[in-house]
Amino acid sequence: MKYCLLGEKLSHSYSKEIHEYLGLNYSLKEVSPCMIGDFAYSNEYCGYNVTIPYKKVIMNFLDEISDDARSIGAVNTVVIKNGKRYGYNTDVLGLNYTLLRKGISLSGKTVMVLGTGGASNAVRYVCEKSGAREIIIVGRTSPVNYQNCYEKTGVQVIFNATPVGMYPNVSESPIDLSKFKNLEAVIDLIYNPQKTELIKQAEELKIVNSNGLPMLVEQALCAEDLWLDKTHDNKLTEEVIAKISKDKLNVCLWGMPSCGKSTLGKLVAKELNREFFDLDEEIYKSTGKTPSEIINSEGEKVFRDIETKVLKQTVIKSRAVISLGGGAVIKEENRSIIKNNSVSVYVKRELCSLVTDGRPLSVAKGVETLYNERKSFYETADITVENNGDITVAVKEIIKQYETTCFEWSKP
Numbered sequence: 001m002k003y004c005l006l007g008e009k010l011s012h013s014y015s016k017e018i019h020e021y022l023g024l025n026y027s028l029k030e031v032s033p034c035m036i037g038d039f040a041y042s043n044e045y046c047g048y049n050v051t052i053p054y055k056k057v058i059m060n061f062l063d064e065i066s067d068d069a070r071s072i073g074a075v076n077t078v079v080i081k082n083g084k085r086y087g088y089n090t091d092v093l094g095l096n097y098t099l100l101r102k103g104i105s106l107s108g109k110t111v112m113v114l115g116t117g118g119a120s121n122a123v124r125y126v127c128e129k130s131g132a133r134e135i136i137i138v139g140r141t142s143p144v145n146y147q148n149c150y151e152k153t154g155v156q157v158i159f160n161a162t163p164v165g166m167y168p169n170v171s172e173s174p175i176d177l178s179k180f181k182n183l184e185a186v187i188d189l190i191y192n193p194q195k196t197e198l199i200k201q202a203e204e205l206k207i208v209n210s211n212g213l214p215m216l217v218e219q220a221l222c223a224e225d226l227w228l229d230k231t232h233d234n235k236l237t238e239e240v241i242a243k244i245s246k247d248k249l250n251v252c253l254w255g256m257p258s259c260g261k262s263t264l265g266k267l268v269a270k271e272l273n274r275e276f277f278d279l280d281e282e283i284y285k286s287t288g289k290t291p292s293e294i295i296n297s298e299g300e301k302v303f304r305d306i307e308t309k310v311l312k313q314t315v316i317k318s319r320a321v322i323s324l325g326g327g328a329v330i331k332e333e334n335r336s337i338i339k340n341n342s343v344s345v346y347v348k349r350e351l352c353s354l355v356t357d358g359r360p361l362s363v364a365k366g367v368e369t370l371y372n373e374r375k376s377f378y379e380t381a382d383i384t385v386e387n388n389g390d391i392t393v394a395v396k397e398i399i400k401q402y403e404t405t406c407f408e409w410s411k412p
Contacts, residue, residue, distance in 0.1 A: 003227060004029040006039065006058070007051040012167045012192045014213075014244055015049060018220045021243060037061060040085070047079045047227040049220070052163075055118040062087040072125045074118035077223040088226055091122040094219030095187075097237065099130075101412035102210050104185045106130035110154045114138045114174050115161035119189055123159045132157075138175075150179045160188040165196035168316055170340045173197035183207055191216050192318075193340035194245065194409070200339055213410075217241050238410075245410035248318045251402055252338050255347035255378060256371055257326035257359045260387045260394070264347060267395045269321035277322045283310050291325060295361065300327075308334055315342060326370075327361065329377045343405050345398055346381035350388050 003026045005015045010028040019026035029048070031039050036054060040061035050058050055074035059065060062078065065087040069075045075087035099106065111132045113123045116139040127135045138149045164174040170193050177183060177198065186202040191212035195203075202209035217240045221232045251268060253261040262278050269276035280291050283306060287294065294303040307328055314322055315337050322342070328334050329344075338344055351371055356362040362370055383401040387394045 001025060001046045002027070002044065003047050003049075004045055005049045005051060006031060006054055008032070008053055010051070013051070014191060014216060014248065015051075015220060017244060017247065018217060018240060019224070021240060022221075022224060024224065033057075043080075045080070047077070047223070049223055050076050050078065052118070059087060061085065068092050068125070072118075072121045074121055076219065077226055079226050088223075089122060090219040090222035090226070091119070091215070092126055093222045094215035094217075095123060095126045096130075097218040097234075098187060098210050098212075098214045099126075101214055102185065102187075102208055103412075104157065104187070104208060106132045106157060108133045109156045109184075110134045110136070110152070110182075111157045111159070112136045112138060112149065112152060112155045112180075113159045113161055114164075116142060117161065119161040120159075123161050123189075146175060149175065153180070154182055155180045156182055157185045158183065158187070160186075160190065160196075160198055163190070165193075165198055166190045167192045170316065171197065171312075171337070173201065177201045177205055177207065185209065188212060189215060192248070194248065195340055197336075200336070213245060214241055217244065238412075242407055242410040246403065246406040248341065249406055249409075250315060250318060250342035251321045251345060251398070252315065252324060252342040253322070253345045253347050253398075254324045254329050254381065255326065255387075256349065256351075256354055256367070256374070257362050258355045259326075259347045259349040260391065261323040261347050263391065264385075264387060264394055264398065265321045265323040267391070268398050271395060271399055272321065275317070275320045277314050277317075277320055279307070279311060279314060279322060279324045279328060282314050283307060283325075286310050286313075292359070300361070304331060307331075308337075312337055315340070326359075327374065329380070330374055335377070335380065343383065343402050344381040345402070346378045346384040347387050347394075348378075348384055349386075353388065 003024055005028050010030055016026055016028055055076055059075050063084040069087050069089035072089050077088040077090050079086045106127055109132050111127050113120050136144055136152055138144050162174055165172050185208040187210050188196050188198050189212040190196050194211050199209050199211055218237050225231055253265050255261055266276050284290055311334055351367050354367050382405050385394055385397050
């Protein structure tokens with residue numbers, strides 16, 4: 001039996017990995033708008049999920065639609081039985097699960113929903129069913145928009161139901177959370193990257209938050225329940241959340257020049273069966289010059305700008321191990337880029353063991369001075385690993401701490 005995800009552009013989707021992990025024959029099916037009817041009436045699949053921009057239009061081709069889906073005006077799961085097509089909306093179940101695992105109650109709360117599309121309708125439906133006191137919908141041309149929404153000072157819970165901040169435009173954020181002084185919780189329906197700018201700001205403000213991965217996983221499992229006539233438990237949901245979270249996060253190694261980042265990175269990548277990228281090598285591929293050549297001929301500022309550009313292109317990948325240049329993390333923009341979908345590792349080595357050959361900044365400033373300038377930035381890493389002895393021990397420690405960090409991040 002075959003199943004799939006129906007959409008127009010699906011490069012960002014994790015659905016295939018989720019369903020294949022659970023043993024389903026599942027694929028991504030990109031279909032142009034003019035071919036939706038042909039797809040809907042084909043007999044190729046036993047059921048399918050539906051995503052942007054077809055959650056509403058697919059309703060025109062179904063025989064029966066659940067009450068939830070009809071009230072929301074969107075279908076995200078289609079079940080085909082005995083030649084009939086049944087439409088459901090399991091996003092509602094995914095949203096409810098996300099709220100439950102974070103201990104967020106909407107009863108009596110003032111809720112703000114960013115976005116006016118199908119996802120926004122599902123959020124609004126959940127808010128209504130959960131007894132929210134007031135639901136404020138924010139749209140670009142709505143009465144409450146992204147300019148005047150800050151006047152709603154009593155907002156307690158915010159949902160982002162827009163694609164703003166989603167891969168590949170990961171540096172964007174729909175609003176500034178710091179202007180909502182009564183804010184208690186933030187739910188961003190985006191799951192790629194795992195930490196959007198909105199989620200990172202919520203973390204900085206110490207506001208309860210969740211990305212969209214729990215919702216994605218739970219709605220997927222609920223869809224399988226409908227297709228296969230079964231019932232899953234929360235333990236399975238949490239298992240899949242942890243699995244997908246770990247699989248999609250990069251490992252980014254930083255630290256002083258010659259601390260062993262590249263050597264360690266290659267070994268870690270081999271152990272985890274992942275691609276390895278050395279940022280300095282990626283810069284050379286992009287410019288035809290080594291970092292030393294750029295710094296010596298054009299100056300450090302020009303090099304740092306190039307480094308940021310290449311970093312964006314490299315870190316946006318998932319399931320990679322990436323070794324950064326020694327000074328990459330001194331730039332706040334770079335640290336922010338790394339936090340989107342990476343666990344950062346500070347590789348720490350005794351200064352007396354560091355070499356300066358081919359490293360113009362180490363030569364010009366001296367190793368100790370350079371270290372003192374960068375120390376506070378290095379120490380912002382998620383994990384720290386010593387690399388002063390047996391390198392295999394350091395590799396095992398990186399993997400151990402990485403897996404622990406992924407598990408902690410995926411917990412409720």
